[in-house]
Structure formats: structure tokens, C-alpha cells
Amino acid sequence: MGRGGLTGADMGDRGATQMAKISWWQAAKPVPAEPFGPLVTLSIDGRQVEAPAGASVLNAAVAAGLYIPSLCAHPDLPPAGQRGAGDSGCNLCLVEVEGLPGLRKACSMPVEKGLFIMTDSPALQSARRSHLAQVLGHHPHVCLTCPQRDGCARTECSYGNPVEARCCSIFASCELRKVSDYIGIPNNTPTYRPGSLPSVKDEPFYDRDYNLCIDCRRCLVACNEIRGVGCLEVKTAPDGHTYVATIKPTLIESGCKFCSACVTVCPTGALLDRTLDPAKREASMVPCKAACPAGINVPLYVQLAAEGKYGEAVAVVREKLPFPGILGRACFAMCESACRRGMLDDPLSIRTLKRVADDNDTGLWRKQSKQLPPTGKKAAVVGAGPGGLTVAYYLAKKGHAVTVFDAQPAGGGMARYGIPAYRIPAEVVDREVGEVEKLGVEFRYDARVEKLDELFAQGFEAVFIGIGCQGGDKLGIPGDDLPYVVDSPSYLRAATMGLVNTAGGISTGRHVAVIGGGNVATDNARSSGRLGAEEVDMIYRRTRKEMPARDEEIEGCEEENVQLRFLLAPKRIELSANGEGRMKVTYAQMRLGEPDASGRRRPVEVPGSEFQENVDLVIAAVGQHPQKYTGFGVQTDDKGRITVREDSMLSSRPGVYAGGDCVLGPATLIEAVAQGRIAAAAMDRQLGGNGDIDEKLLPESREADPHIGRDEGFNRRHKVHPIMLKPAERKGWDEVEQGFDDAMARAEAGRCLKCDLAAKIQEAVLPPESWLEFNEAAVSGVSGESGVFQLLDTEKNVLMIKGVESLRAGLSAQLGKNNKAKYFVFEEAAMYTSRESQMIQAYLQQYGKMPGGGSDELDELF
Secondary structure, three states, X not given: XXXXXXXXXXXXXHHHHHHHOOOHHHHOOOOOOOOOOOEEXXXXXXXXXXXXXXXXXXXXXXXXXXXXXXXXXXXXXXOHHHHOOOOXXXXXXXXXXXXXXXXXXXXOOEOOOOOEEEOOOHXXXXXXXXXXXXXXXXXXXXXXXXXXXXXXXXXXXOOXXXXXXXXXXXXXXXXXXXXXXXXXXXXXXXXXXXXXXXXXXXXXXXXXXXXXXXXXXXXXXXXXXXXXXXXXXEEEXXXXXXXXXXXXXXXXXXXXOOOOHHHHHOOOOOEEEOOOOHHHHHHHHOHHHXXXXXXXXXXXXXXXXXXXXXXXXXXXXXXXXXXXXXXXXXXXXXXXXXOHHHHOOOOOOHXXXXXXXXXXXXXXXXXXXXXXOOXXXXXXXXXXXXXXXXXXXXXXXXXXXXXXXXXXXXXXXXXXXXXXXXXXXXXXXXXXXXXXXXXXXXXXXXOOOOOHHHHHHOOOOEEEEOOOOOEEOOOOOOOOOOOOEEEHHHHHHHHHOOOEOOXXXXXXXXXXXXXXXXXHHHHHHHHHHHOXXXXXXXXXXXXXXXXXXXXXXXXXXXXXXXXXXXXXXXXXXXXXXXXOOOEEEEEEEEEEEEEOOOOOEEEEEOOOOOEEEEEOEEEEOOOEEOOOOOOOXXXXXOOOOEOOOXXXXXXXXXXXXXXXXXXXXXXXXXXXXXXXXXXXXXXXXXXXXXXXXXXXXOOOOOOOOOOOOOOOOHHHOOOOOOOEOOHXXXXXOOOOEOOOOHHHHHHHHOOOOOHHHHHOOOOOOOOOXXXXXXXXXXXXXXXXXXXXXXXXXXXXXXXXXXXXXXXXXXXXXXXXXXXXXXXXXXXXXXXXXXXXXXXXXXXXXXXXXXXXXXXXXXXXXX
């Protein structure tokens, strides 16, 4: 539908809001760069507008909220006319200038004091439609004028149009469609002849269909000038029209850095990123940040690390969590799993970069860190694990008096007692617990809390429960309660406390069998080897492919001679009677059947496959569960986990909050920290604060440079592996993974695709909605050509579809006659009766009823 007499001023609040975001004389440097002059006043459609002298009239109009159609222009790119487009380009941004003959391109006309610009007239409408016809002549457009377009899935065509003649999958959001609807597609638009240009859909990330390119050259400018990568060029099709393509056949060969700028600015479906979720645009464009439970600005600290600015990098990390040393070593690193670089080759080693930043901390963050004066309010934290420590840290910074109670002799929770010291050294835990203590937090160790009533009686007004999942699940087979069968939390805790191979402690023996395939199982297997076991088996009932443990942990097991034994499951455990080992384990071989609820194939026992082996210790690493909370007075689910509100971590008991593994079940350190942040904010509000725990620890705001430059070989660089302690040297508890040196860290961080840059690209300026208010002024601006109009009510529901010989006369006849009509749209059509019939049939197919509400109104509406 054409937009008739709409002018730039009709963009209204929507346009003003969108344009307010654009610092257009600063966002992109014109090519060639010319300094802008002082602000001057000009008139656009009768409105007084201020703009810098020398800027383009198009940008002046856009910044003022006045719409001028254009397919070459984009808020983050220099105007086409100021980047050397000359007479080429879309030529849709034509305007009239008082005192000057002919029509002028707004993108190339510089702002001057006293100009009187008009953006709408019959001559402009005609010229724009003529130029639009030229654009559409080389682009599939049959769907743009189809009466069934709005309800069509574009998988099959009722009119038999071939696939290559139809519009693409982004029809609903296509900028070209919206601009075409606004201008109106003329009847003399050339029929599109399907081309034979390449359509590439088998390369990383992007689908490229050059047959859909309209040669607007946005991608060319974004890649070659704004980003400085230079992997695109203009080419000529066999029929003589031009299009933009890669300088070499593939993206890799062309030097693409996969920054997504070209795709983001493309107004058609010529360039599409198949990996993105349109419903979650920013989250899928910057998945590392979206995947982080704590919301760390991952791209920023990675890019700072690439520059060797580790003090700044750790400041960014500390804005969202107080334990970069711990999390830099043992975070589950959801960000790495989500990293888009992993779709190209290997994901970035984001976790290790966090650790390197912490190892090289300059203390810069301390200068910005603030602690509020004492409030006189008291809060208690039960459990000194990552979740509880996070709560204590932020509440103390808000000025509240915090006391932490823990049943163990030192703080850290699972970071100390559930993860071996070769992964997180005790001195790292001590240092970061010490940062919490520096804020004045009181720690009471060896202090098990049995009843919360006692805490409230001591004057604590809010309590956080963060006691984790201390109970280990049993194997569920005969003999799983024998003396030399232990659960994984008990074994790891004993190892940390020096209670293995001691009187009254756990005796490892010569041969250990660890049952399980997760990270906790690898921790137990590698720890038992350090505690005297000569032979360590890790028994897993599926294959390596299904193992939930991280690859580096599995590789660590292999390097340390742990025997990974797949498709095996224990059936029963008995005391040994032959003196070879303390126990006898009966195993059964397994095969994989159909997938279970987890999506992994279900292990099925192979009949007659049982066999026995002698072992000295069995460690069950098959799961963990929370302990009972009988004295806490809080509601739990059927698995014993405390139930809370997700937005505050408030339990069923007023003033009592909970988070971490006691809420989630056995989860991750970073998830415990994330829940601790939520709880801290909510508890602060309860204690009289504003609930704002966010910090700005980077001294000055940092915006990434949009110019990333060309870098030969960038897209072929695989990950840099961290420095590792040699397997022969891993007899004790020295840290195995030792991070990066400076050169390695910079090289690894330099592999970042800088996905956040594309997310900062603004959306293109779109036409205002096509409907017009149904009044005499708007109708008077409609042409007298034949066509079809629709009348709409206040909710934009269709009341009437009518073909007429004169659009202006037909609409005028309805003024004052149809009181329900508040808006209208129209399109010119020489065969208006046929077009009316098509549109009515399309409406019936989509809505199953006649416009206007039913047959009773047909005489009035048709």
C-alpha cells in the first residue's frame, strides 16, 4: 500500500525517539572527512531544523525526526552522497529545494543556512517510484504486491511463482518491503528475471544470496571503511547490473573477521546470519555475555586483556562478582560454550583470560570501590560458600553488619572443600575470602546453625542460607553402604582437610574405582591418584561422547593415567574374601538404546556380560543432594531443595533468603554467585537500602573502536592452550593449569570476533506506519488515479476494501459516512476491480470472515 500524502513530519513520537539516539554528525566520519561547521537553521517541510553546516540534508531531517525514504543510508554509516556515491545509489531520498531547479538528493546536498526543503510532492512521489522500480527490477518482488502476502508462509505459492521469484524468509521485517510499501510500487515495475548469481549457504555463520543484493553498498562501507577489514567489492552481473560480493570465493579466503557488520546493515535478505534468534537479537549476537549468569561484560574484559590492560579487565569482572581468582579457575564457563568463535573453530578461553587478569591485578578497581557508612542493620549468612560470600560482600559494601556462620574451619565452601587444590589453590581461596573479611564481615567457623530462630533472637533482621549440597548420592545397588564405599563430597572434603590415609580417616588403598562421568568424578579420580592409589578406574555407563565432564578435565584424567572405562555399570559390591583388594565389584557391560529425558541415549545392560574385579575403594560420584533443613522453617521441594522466588531468592519464611546449590541442586560456582547477587539486592531493600549493588569499577567508560582492521590469517587461528604442569610433575597439589603468559593472553584474547560491535549498530530508519488518519486533509493529498483503499478502525482492523476509479473521489465519498473509520491505506492499481477481489479473497483466507464484522454490513461497506 502506498502512503499517499505522508510527509517527514508524520514520523511523530516514534521517529523522534528513534532519532534521539543518533549523534549522526559524530557516529560516522564522512568520506572524505570534512569538518562540519556551526549549527545553522533550515526549513524542512515547514519545520525549523538546526543542523551543522556541511552535514547532509538527509541526516538533518533524520535527526529531527523527519522521514525521507532511502535504502543506501544508515544511521551508523556516512550518507551515500558524502561517501562518493555520485549519481548512483538508490536515488529515493530526493527532495525539492526552494529556488533551485529539479530534484536533489538529500544524502549529497549539504546543509546551508536558510534552505527551504520539501520532502513530499507529486513530482517527488513519481520520481521515487520510478527509481524504486529500477531497484526492484533486479530483486524478487512478486510477493510485495501479492494480495495473500500477509498470511503466506512463502513455502508454496498459490499463483505458481517459482521460488527464485518470491521474496525471502525475512519478508515480515524486510526493510526493502517497508520502504516499498511506503513509496508505492508503480504498475510499470519491470518483471524480475531470476538471476544466476552465487547463493552460498555452506560457510560459517552467514548465508549470502547475491541475487537479492540491491547494490545499496551499505555492507561495502561497513566492512571496508567503518571496520577497515576490506573483504568486499563491487562486481558486475552478466546482465550488467552491479552487486557487492566477497573479493574471493569464500569468506575465509576473503579475510572476513565475522564481525557481522555487513549482515546487520543489509536492508534485504542478501546477507543473513543463520545463527541468530530474531526474538533474542542482542542475546544471540553477544551470546557470551548473555550466557554468563552474573552478567559480566565478557567482550569488554576480553578486549582489554587483548591490549594487556589486565587491571582494567579485572575491574570489569569485579563489577559483577568478587571472586575472579576462584571463578577464573573453576567457573563452568557457559560463556565459552556460547562463544560464537566456537562455530568457526575453537571458542575463546574466556575463563583463563579472567584468571590471567586476576593474576596481573594492578588494584585499579580499588580506587573506584566504595563502601557506605554503617546502617546499624544486621544480616546473617549461613554457609561461607560462593553464594553466601557474595551476599556478605555486597551487604557489607551497602553498610550493613554481616556475620557469616560456617560448620567448616575455613571459608570457601565447595571452592575449598569440593574442588581440589590442584584446580583452585588454597591461597587463592584465602585471598578472596580475605577481601570479604576486609569489609568488616565477621566469620564464625566451626559454627553449625541448627535453628534460624536463634539468629533472629540475636538481632539479625535478614538471613541468607547458602549451605550447598553436602550430601552425596548413593549408587543404589547392593553393598553401596559398605565401609570402603564413600560419596564424592565426603572424599574431596577429607582430601582438603588432610583426613585421607590417616587414623580414623578414609583409606585410599591401591586400586580405586570412581563411578560417574562428570567433573566431580574427574576431581575424585585425579585426587585419589595424588593420595596413593596406584590404579584408578573411572567407570561410566555411556561413551565418552556423552560424558558431562569438560574436555580438559577428561584430558587431565588421561594424562594422569586414570583409566576411563566406558559402557560399564556396577551391579553390586561385596567384601573381598580372597585378600586381593578390600571389595569385589560386579560390573555389567552396557549398550546405548533410545534417548532418555536428558537427550542422551539410555544405557541398556548387555545380557550375560557380568564380571567381577577387586578394588580397595569405591567413590560414588553420581550426584549430590541438600541436607535436611528441619530447623530452618523453610519450604523445600521433593528433592529437598529450598524453594524461593527467583526475583529475590526469598524463601517461604519472611526475612529468610537462600541461593546456590541448596536451591539449585548440585550446580556451578557462577550460578551460586549470580543468585547471591539477587539475594543481596533483595536483602538490602529489606534492610532499608535501595537494592542497587551494581558498581562501576572501570575508571572511565570504554567504547570499543569500530575500526578493527584487516588481519591476515585471523579467521584461521585456533585457540591458545594454557601452560600446564607436566604430567610427571603432578604428584602433589600444585596447580596444574597455570594460565597464560602475557603474549599468550594477548594472542588468545585477540581471537575475539568482537560480536558486541554489531549489537551496537542501530536499527535502520524505517518509514512511519503506512496508514493515514481518515480526515479531509489526508484524503485531499491522495492522487486521483484508480486503485484500492482500505478503511480501518481505531485498532487497525479492516472495515472496508474497495476498488475505485479515483482514489481521492472514492475516499471523499466515505468521509462522514463511515463513523467507525479512523485510518486508511491505499494503493494505485489500474485493474482496480480485479485487485479489490484479490484483496478480499486474501482477507477471507487469513481471517475466515468478511471485513467489517460480517455479512450484515456488506451493503454498507462494499
